[in-house]
Amino acid sequence: MIKHVIYGFFGLLGASVIALAIYLDKPVGEAPLAAATSTEESSLQDQTAAAVEAESGEEQYQVSKVIDGDTLTILKAGSSETIRMIGINAPETGQCFSTEATEQLKKLIAGGTVSLEKDATQGERDKYDRLLAYVFTDSGVNTAEALIKGGFAKEYTYSKTYKYQKEFKEAQVSAQTAEKGLWASGACQPTSPVVVPQTVAAPVVQPVTKAKTPEAAPNGLHDEASPEEEEEKVVEKEAAEDEEEEEDLSSVDNSGYTCSTNTYNCPDFKTHAEAQAVFEACGGKSNDVHQLDRDKDGQVCEGLP
Numbered sequence: 001m002i003k004h005v006i007y008g009f010f011g012l013l014g015a016s017v018i019a020l021a022i023y024l025d026k027p028v029g030e031a032p033l034a035a036a037t038s039t040e041e042s043s044l045q046d047q048t049a050a051a052v053e054a055e056s057g058e059e060q061y062q063v064s065k066v067i068d069g070d071t072l073t074i075l076k077a078g079s080s081e082t083i084r085m086i087g088i089n090a091p092e093t094g095q096c097f098s099t100e101a102t103e104q105l106k107k108l109i110a111g112g113t114v115s116l117e118k119d120a121t122q123g124e125r126d127k128y129d130r131l132l133a134y135v136f137t138d139s140g141v142n143t144a145e146a147l148i149k150g151g152f153a154k155e156y157t158y159s160k161t162y163k164y165q166k167e168f169k170e171a172q173v174s175a176q177t178a179e180k181g182l183w184a185s186g187a188c189q190p191t192s193p194v195v196v197p198q199t200v201a202a203p204v205v206q207p208v209t210k211a212k213t214p215e216a217a218p219n220g221l222h223d224e225a226s227p228e229e230e231e232e233k234v235v236e237k238e239a240a241e242d243e244e245e246e247e248d249l250s251s252v253d254n255s256g257y258t259c260s261t262n263t264y265n266c267p268d269f270k271t272h273a274e275a276q277a278v279f280e281a282c283g284g285k286s287n288d289v290h291q292l293d294r295d296k297d298g299q300v301c302e303g304l305p
Contacts, residue, residue, distance in 0.1 A: 060113040060138065068093055069101025069153050070144070071130070074114065084130040086122050087168045088144040089156035092273055096188035097181060101152040108146055111138040121160050128305070134164065148172050151181020156272070158302060188277075257281050264290045266301035275301035 061074040061081075069090025073082050090105075091098040116133040118124065125131055135143045145164065147153040149171035157165060176183045258264075259282035269275040279292050279300045292300035 058115050060115055062113055063109055066102060066106050068098060069105050069147060082130045083133055083135060084126055085135050085144045086119055086132050087156060087162050087164055088148060088153050089272060090153035092271055095273055104147060104152045108143050109137055113138050119163050122162055145171050149174055151175040151183050259289060262290050269301060269304060272301055272304040275304060
């Protein structure tokens with residue numbers, strides 16, 4: 001009887017030990033699984049955040065160079081990428097207000113980094129393989145709109161309406177009204193070339209001498225003209241040359257461009273800015289003698305770079 005009691009006691013004790021071991025091992029076995037699950041969730045959150053950042057266009061790029069008021073280069077994926085800003089046309093290097101526009105863009109992106117926003121309506125690249133995009137400063141300022149509003153550049157519609165066209169056009173009206181930058185009175189007037197008046201020497205009049213009467217030709221006509229007739233021809237020739245010269249001078253206005261006849265076409269110019277300068281120098285919409293402004297919006301040869 002005592003033997004059975006002892007066996008029963010040790011059997012109960014063994015069962016208790018096994019139950020305790022199972023209870024203590026359970027949390028230890030589940031801890032690595034919980035840690036792995038937490039790590040996977042964190043990684044998934046990081047990937048989602050990166051995807052949202054890429055989709056929103058807020059990825060920051062280091063600026064490597066400002067070329068002019070509407071073009072710059074950035075470092076992207078370890079290589080240099082040239083960006084041509086959409087909806088803006090700044091003066092080209094060497095043109096009036098080019099230096100001011102370039103320096104203003106440098107000030108806007110003084111932070112050194114920018115973000116880009118593409119526009120599917122304008123294509124991905126232009127004919128020079130430059131990436132087309134809107135450029136924002138690290139504080140979120142649309143650089144193109146800021147340049148236009150400050151009078152450092154003009155709104156430019158290449159062919160189709162783009163996302164910020166309304167805002168850019170309003171910015172230009174604001175700059176024109178306030179006469180800022182290149183819209184200021186006399187800011188970009190072309191230098192008038194010096195026109196040297198042509199002097200025409202007076203014809204030398206030979207003293208009239210009595211000519212010998214020429215012998216009559218067999219048909220009864222004289223072969224040679226008289227001195228009086230020769231002198232009259234000289235005077236008429238000089239008068240005709242003077243008249244042609246006056247017509248040539250009258251067709252050139254004081255800006256050095258021909259503005260009285262249809263002389264130029266868009267292919268005659270290398271850039272939109274050059275064609276626009278001629279258009280404005282000849283009187284703009286009020287005297288579009290060259291028919292450069294086909295759509296009557298004040299911007300000519302919009303297909304040029």
